[in-house]
Amino acid sequence: MTGRGWRSLLIAVLSILAVTPASAHHQASNDGPIRGVAIPAISHGEMPVVASYRSQVLDLAARQPVTDPTLRRLAGFVSLQYFECFWGLVPGSLSDERSPFNECSHAYLAGVRALLAHMTAMPGNQSAAKELEARMAAEIASDPSYNVVCSNSGETFDSADVIGPDWQLAPVHMPTVLTFLGFAMLVVSGLAVACRRRLFRRAETSNAVL
Numbered sequence: 001m002t003g004r005g006w007r008s009l010l011i012a013v014l015s016i017l018a019v020t021p022a023s024a025h026h027q028a029s030n031d032g033p034i035r036g037v038a039i040p041a042i043s044h045g046e047m048p049v050v051a052s053y054r055s056q057v058l059d060l061a062a063r064q065p066v067t068d069p070t071l072r073r074l075a076g077f078v079s080l081q082y083f084e085c086f087w088g089l090v091p092g093s094l095s096d097e098r099s100p101f102n103e104c105s106h107a108y109l110a111g112v113r114a115l116l117a118h119m120t121a122m123p124g125n126q127s128a129a130k131e132l133e134a135r136m137a138a139e140i141a142s143d144p145s146y147n148v149v150c151s152n153s154g155e156t157f158d159s160a161d162v163i164g165p166d167w168q169l170a171p172v173h174m175p176t177v178l179t180f181l182g183f184a185m186l187v188v189s190g191l192a193v194a195c196r197r198r199l200f201r202r203a204e205t206s207n208a209v210l
Helices: 002-020 047-052 055-062 068-086 103-121 127-141 167-173 175-208
Strands: none
Touching: 002 055, 047 055, 047 103, 047 127, 055 068, 055 103, 055 127, 103 127, 167 175
């Protein structure tokens, strides 16, 4: 692709990001009554720590011999929010409050912590959940920087509300622009390869007929 082609592709990506509705799925839980399970806020600094425990918490929830509606709602919320946040693949989702993916990252990580806290209070032997929660809490307490807050740190979430990315921030957040530009490049490259293979097969078929 020529330099002009790359510029056109970049302009197209930026245009798509600019016109996409901001927080299309966002209905902040503090705008009305809680319809699902209330999920306490999580600080900006705690996010990387909680993110490192996400898989362990979900695995532990999946192994619970007896579940309840709250556990199922929280586990579903975490999984759906993780998907909405593009699986945490966009750089700056956790560390940069200016990222369009920061608020939705707060949501799924707050859900992770709420899910773990709920498991520790469930009936039966919850020693694994309590040990995991203790390790997470000790790691957070070990570094004062984990108490840093941002504009999204005070938001209480609702398991019934899906928090989507704030797309209005995307055109001015370069890591997001570059990530989706790279994705667009992969799609274009894949289409080019597919077209080339199709043309090659047609040429082979034509030669065989001749």
